[in-house]
Amino acid sequence: STRSPQWTGGGVVFAPVPRDYSFKINKKEKRAALKSVLTSRVLDNKLIVVDELKFDEIKTKKFQA
Helix, strand or coil: CCCCCCCCCCCCCCCCCCCCCCCCCCHHHHHHHHHHHHHHHHHCCCCCCCCCCCCCCCCHHHHHC
16 A cells, blocks of 8 residues: 555654653552651641631632732
8 A cells, every 4th residue: 555664655664652651659659658758748847738728709819829
């Protein structure tokens, strides 16, 4: 066919394929890492906990202030 690689305007034999850089992390390791980060943030007083959000009107400007 005209799409085969040996023809002008045809396909590419070994076309570039996007590389997948993802890797698997065990569930327990992921949980331990999250626990470690949250503990570190608490000790540095950099963790903010929001109980509830109540606004008279929903505006980003008021939320940001």
